[in-house]
Amino acid sequence: MRNGTLAAFITRNVSIRWYVPVAFVVLGVLLYFFPNDTVKDALGYRGFLLSFLYFSFYWIALASSWNMLTGYAGYFSFGHGAFYGIGAFTAAILITRSGWPYLLTLPIAGLAASLFGLFVGFVVFRMRQLRGELFGLLTLAVSFVVASIAANSDAIDGGQGQNVRPSQLATPEFLGSFSEMMFRVGVVVALATIFASYLIYRSRLGRGLFAIQDDEMVAEGLGVPTFRYKMMAFGLSTFFAGVVGGMHVPQIGFVTVESVFGLNVPLLVILMSLLGGRRHWMGPVIGAFVINTLDTALQRSGGLDAFGLALSGTFINELVIGLLLIVMILFVPGGLYERLERRIIPAFVVGALVAALQGIFVGGRITQQFMVIELFVIALLLIPEKYYAPIGGRFELHLGEKHTRNIPVETT
Amino acid sequence: MAQAIASGILTGGLYGIIAIGITLNWGMMRVINLAHFSFSFLAAYFTYQITVDTGIDPFLTLFVTIPLFFIFGVALQWFFETFEIEDFMSLLVTFGMFLIFESIMRERWTADFRTLSSTEVAYKTEALRVLGLSLTVTRLAVFLVAIAISLGIWIFLNRTYAGKALRAISQDRAIASAYGVNHRQMALLLGGIAGASAAIAGAFIAVIFVLRPDGATDLIGFIFAVVILGGLGNTAGAFMAGIFIGVVQNVTGFTSLGPGFAPLITFLVLIFGLLLRPEGLFTGIDTWLAKMLSGRQT
Amino acid sequence: MKFSRRVLFFVLIVSIAVLGIVPVSAQDGECDEPITVGGSLSLTGFLAPTAIIHEITGRAYVDFLNENGGLLGCPVEWIVLDDESSPDLSASLYEQLITEDEVDLLMGPYGTGNITAAMNVAARHQMVFPQHTASLTYVYDYEWQFPSWFIGLNTHITTPRIIFDAVTSVEDPPETIAFVVNQFPGTQNLAFGNDVLEPGGAVLIAEEEYGMEVVVNVEFPTGTTDFGPIAQQIADADPDFLWVGAIGVDANNLLEALDALDYRPRGHFYLWPAPGPLLALGDLSDGAMSVTLFEPFEPFLSNHQADIMVERFTAAAEEAGIPFTVAETQAAASWSAWQVLTAGVEGAGSLDQEAIANWLLTHPVETVTGTLEFNPDENNYGEDLTKIKQIQDGQWVVVWPPEYATEGFEVVYPVR
Incomplete structure (x- = not known):
């Protein structure tokens, strides 16, 4: 598509404010320079912060990509791991067997995943019965099939795995050392995914998807091209999943069927999107950041040895994540973002206070500091509305109109 | 090949037993209960532990585990009822429970492989010879018990007042309660039955399989395939589908493809099943059973 | 005015991030700290x-x-x-x-x-x-x-040779062999070789260098618990020697599945079994062979x-x-x-x-x-130091090469 028509297409179908793309670009530029030595010395952080933030970007991009179909259209996919894995293996094979430079493999990884996604969508989205749980199980079955093919095919894995060594990446010098390079690639991929998710949210496509989520029959009656919209959302969702899979290859290093097709990816992205709230583009971003922090921090917590119980860090980690999931679904089904939007000032105050107190009195690992801050803010957000409203209501910001997703669907 | 089919039929019985609990909850109460897998494995660990500690026969532990897991099942169902957890929400909530149970099992029994060896269960590798086929007694038992359970539950649902009431609820809750069916009580009963079936499955898992805290994860895919192919809420269908999947797996493992291809074939079957007959492949067994058992279906 | 809210949100995130970063003093290289x-x-x-x-x-x-x-x-x-x-x-x-x-x-x-x-x-x-x-x-x-x-860079060639040297050192060496290999990188390399170095792998070496006939060659995924179908293939083919390229308790499960068919292998080798559980099988695992680098006997104890x-x-x-x-x-x-x-x-x-x-x-x-x-x-490997051990009289003993054999023991084949 020529530039003129693309711009025309976007202005016609997408309604966004000018400052949002600007904000994305500014944020991208700021983050790009974050790993520079001068910045690093000025802030005095350890190299691990880059790696931790890279993982945050990675999960944010993955959760956002999943949310493009599931959050907006309500089609729960349990098969996101398949598309992520296809991306990872595509990139790994191109690097190890064909000697491609790492960065060039990313779009191919995305396209490969997307092609397969569109194929699955083409078959499945035509079947009206395959909604809800059945769609979820079908996508799960698809991911098992893909994993099984990969495990049994010598051309892909054949049980031997693909080892991508740092020396094979051939990334340009200016991206810096390995962790700086991964951080920068992570920034770009994550911001691109979030921006795409934002564009869909603000576009006619997004409104159509939300109509499908609310009632597919009604949406169809109103003239929403449901099949085409679902295909577009799934195509984009799987494309970004594939790109993220490809992006993560150097970080995994040793790509095996178990490491990329496991249930870990689909389960965590679901958890992240639900925690943050899947009806808004910011939801998965928040959810992914929080879960990644908890995971990383609790991993290193060394467990609990008190009250006659000796509990390992891994145990507490899983326990907290499991409980969080149950509590969120039962009490805050809309996710954290919804509440955060309305309690932004108290959340900011609590967060800053806890951060400052920790800085002064506690110190310690950066991930654990993040975790404590987040847990305090989440605790504030979990206070039920009826107890919160009398006190916290005073601090509500009434700056903009509330943008719920009940915008009427434009008919074509 | 005949041997592979025979072993497949027997193994399929275990899939059937586990799937029955899932399909009951899903079909009748619209609860997709992932915690059922955890219950089955928890029961297996209980069986293992009691057997190792006391030296009694693993199947005698059923006197403890069946009542215990009946109560667990009722408690879980009470939780679902109280918080009105259904459909997709139930999948996510029970997924949280699944994670918690897995971490509890790992914390208590460690990630070590646990297995009841032939010293604890003398008949573990005993086999009967029938027409040149070798049928392991434990698997034969699984198969027979699976028949008994699925038939029993089928008769319960179709021939008893409580069962009919349950089916009425699953079809239309409002009308059923208008006719005086106590929905809550019935739901708790159903939860209890599902829990008890997990205890039975657990005993067999402990005897036949190697126990790992994350062992349940491997089964989820297969059991869901069984549930879907059998038709939701259809215990007889689940039994048949269990056998079907068992045979598909064993025969694939026996051919030159090897067991590596078993998941591939199984899930391809599931995908085509879903695409062609989303209501299930083995739903016909239901009407057939009704005809067989004197034909007066109510 | 949504702008201000977004800005506020951004400021929140950034300030939390900045406040969370606490400079930690770098440790000095002296022996003050371990x-x-x-x-x-x-x-x-x-x-x-x-x-x-x-x-x-x-x-x-x-x-x-x-x-x-x-x-x-x-x-x-x-x-x-x-x-x-x-x-x-x-x-x-x-x-x-x-x-x-x-x-x-x-x-x-x-x-x-x-x-x-x-x-x-x-x-x-x-x-x-x-x-x-x-x-x-x-x-x-x-x-x-x-x-x-x-184990040497060319372990896919040298290790199979050591194993087959051991089993063919007896009077009546095996002529047919069955391979059961799981889909795990290391076991695959040893059985089938790799596409980086010269061709090798136990299958090729058994056929070409030792003239054995491969009668079964089956792969299975990690995490397999039901070995019935594989056991059936082995029992049907009845090989002289069984190579199990597997890890952990796979060996136990396979042996129990074979036992359910009343089948005992004439000779059997397990790549990396969990040594304790295999020994605990008693009679079933008698004569099982495996690789080792160390057993608590002489001459290892002099190392x-x-x-x-x-x-x-x-x-x-x-x-x-x-x-x-x-x-x-x-x-x-x-x-x-x-x-x-x-x-x-x-x-x-x-x-x-x-x-x-x-x-x-x-x-x-x-x-x-x-x-x-x-x-x-x-790749910083050297000589292949692999030795062969075997379960005899209810314990693991070293049987090959002869100069490392535990005193009073040698390769036993066939087991039955």
């Missing part, structure tokens, strides 16, 4: 049953080291994290150990997948990487990785520190309450990896990674598994 060695092990997950041996051995070694003056006169602290048997997590833990904990030295994790993933991290940060149990020899071209599982390791490991294992407390291959591989690290640091006289690596590349190291000479042309 020398830290970082690493992960699979304390949970499917590798945990064997990884615990490496944890016990590592702790026993570090205690032993500290009792004898530590490293360069400083006490040593081992930070060991749980990688949950996931290579992915292992890699990110090594990243964390290097960039956040800023450990002085590294020790490899357990298991081929984890080691391969962690080695990439070590390579990125140019850290010396001693490792004990990786088996994809042909992949490890990182010049500062030092293996102690000394450097071997007696100390056996004594300390057994004591620690009993205290930890693990079921199998015999110090054998796994414990020895771990102990010798620590010996390599110690020798490198003491030899270099500093914690400088390049100095340590250069010392190790130019000096042989005496370990419990023998003398290790790292050959940079062969």
Whole structure:
């Protein structure tokens, strides 16, 4: 598509404010320079912060990509791991067997995943019965099939795995050392995914998807091209999943069927999107950041040895994540973002206070500091509305109109 | 090949037993209960532990585990009822429970492989010879018990007042309660039955399989395939589908493809099943059973 | 006015991030603080049953080291994290150990997948990487990785030869062979070779060099619990020799499945079985063969520190309450990896990674598994030190090569 028509297409179908793309670009530029030595010395952080933030970007991009179909259209996919894995293996094979430079493999990884996604969508989205749980199980079955093919095919894995060594990446010098390079690639991929998710949210496509989520029959009656919209959302969702899979290859290093097709990816992205709230583009971003922090921090917590119980860090980690999931679904089904939007000032105050107190009195690992801050803010957000409203209501910001997703669907 | 089919039929019985609990909850109460897998494995660990500690026969532990897991099942169902957890929400909530149970099992029994060896269960590798086929007694038992359970539950649902009431609820809750069916009580009963079936499955898992805290994860895919192919809420269908999947797996493992291809074939079957007959492949067994058992279906 | 809200949100995130960052004073290199060695092990997950041996051995070694003056006169602290048997997590833990904990030295994790993933991290940060149990020899071209599982670069050729030499040393050697191999990188390499080095693998070598006929060749995925169909294939083919390229308790499950068919193999070999459980099968596993680098008998006990390791490991294992407390291959591989690290640091006289690596590349190291000479042309592997052990009279004994055989024992074939 020529530039003129693309711009025309976007202005016609997408309604966004000018400052949002600007904000994305500014944020991208700021983050790009974050790993520079001068910045690093000025802030005095350890190299691990880059790696931790890279993982945050990675999960944010993955959760956002999943949310493009599931959050907006309500089609729960349990098969996101398949598309992520296809991306990872595509990139790994191109690097190890064909000697491609790492960065060039990313779009191919995305396209490969997307092609397969569109194929699955083409078959499945035509079947009206395959909604809800059945769609979820079908996508799960698809991911098992893909994993099984990969495990049994010598051309892909054949049980031997693909080892991508740092020396094979051939990334340009200016991206810096390995962790700086991964951080920068992570920034770009994550911001691109979030921006795409934002564009869909603000576009006619997004409104159509939300109509499908609310009632597919009604949406169809109103003239929403449901099949085409679902295909577009799934195509984009799987494309970004594939790109993220490809992006993560150097970080995994040793790509095996178990490491990329496991249930870990689909389960965590679901958890992240639900925690943050899947009806808004910011939801998965928040959810992914929080879960990644908890995971990383609790991993290193060394467990609990008190009250006659000796509990390992891994145990507490899983326990907290499991409980969080149950509590969120039962009490805050809309996710954290919804509440955060309305309690932004108290959340900011609590967060800053806890951060400052920790800085002064506690110190310690950066991930654990993040975790404590987040847990305090989440605790504030979990206070039920009826107890919160009398006190916290005073601090509500009434700056903009509330943008719920009940915008009427434009008919074509 | 005949041997592979025979072993497949027997193994399929275990899939059937586990799937029955899932399909009951899903079909009748619209609860997709992932915690059922955890219950089955928890029961297996209980069986293992009691057997190792006391030296009694693993199947005698059923006197403890069946009542215990009946109560667990009722408690879980009470939780679902109280918080009105259904459909997709139930999948996510029970997924949280699944994670918690897995971490509890790992914390208590460690990630070590646990297995009841032939010293604890003398008949573990005993086999009967029938027409040149070798049928392991434990698997034969699984198969027979699976028949008994699925038939029993089928008769319960179709021939008893409580069962009919349950089916009425699953079809239309409002009308059923208008006719005086106590929905809550019935739901708790159903939860209890599902829990008890997990205890039975657990005993067999402990005897036949190697126990790992994350062992349940491997089964989820297969059991869901069984549930879907059998038709939701259809215990007889689940039994048949269990056998079907068992045979598909064993025969694939026996051919030159090897067991590596078993998941591939199984899930391809599931995908085509879903695409062609989303209501299930083995739903016909239901009407057939009704005809067989004197034909007066109510 | 949505703008202000967005801005506020952005400010919130940024300020939390900035406030959360607390500058931590850099540690100085003197001996005020202990020398830290970082690493992960699979304390949970499917590798945990064997990884615990490496944890016990590592702790026993570090205690032993500290009792004898530590490293360069400083006490040593081992930070060991749980990688949950996931290579992915292992890699990110090594990243964390290097960039956040800023450990002085590294020790490899357990298991081929984890080691391969962690080695990439070590390579990125140019850290010396001693490792004990990786088996994809042909992949490890990182010049500062030092293996102690000394099986030679061409293990897919040399190890099968040692095994087949052993079983064909008898009067009536096997003529047919069945392969059962799981889909795991190391076992695949040994059975089928790889596409990097010369063709090899046990299947090819059995056929071409030993004239055996391959009657069954079946692969199965890791995590398989039902071995019925495979057992049936073996029983139907009735091979003279059975090669099981599997890990952990797969061997037990297969033997029990064979027993259910009333079938006993005439000769059987298991690549990396869990030694305790296999022994516990009693009669069923009689005559089972496997590879080893160390068993607590002469002549191994004459190796450097071997007696100390056996004594300390057994004591620690009993205290930890693990079921199998015999110090054998796994414990020895771990102990010798620590010996390599110690020798490198003491030899270099500093914690400088390049100095340590250069010392190790130019000096042989005496370990419990023998003398290790790292050959940079062969990915720092050297000679294949594999020996063959067999279950006889209810215990593991070494039977091949003859000069290492436990006194009074030799290869037994056929078993029945």
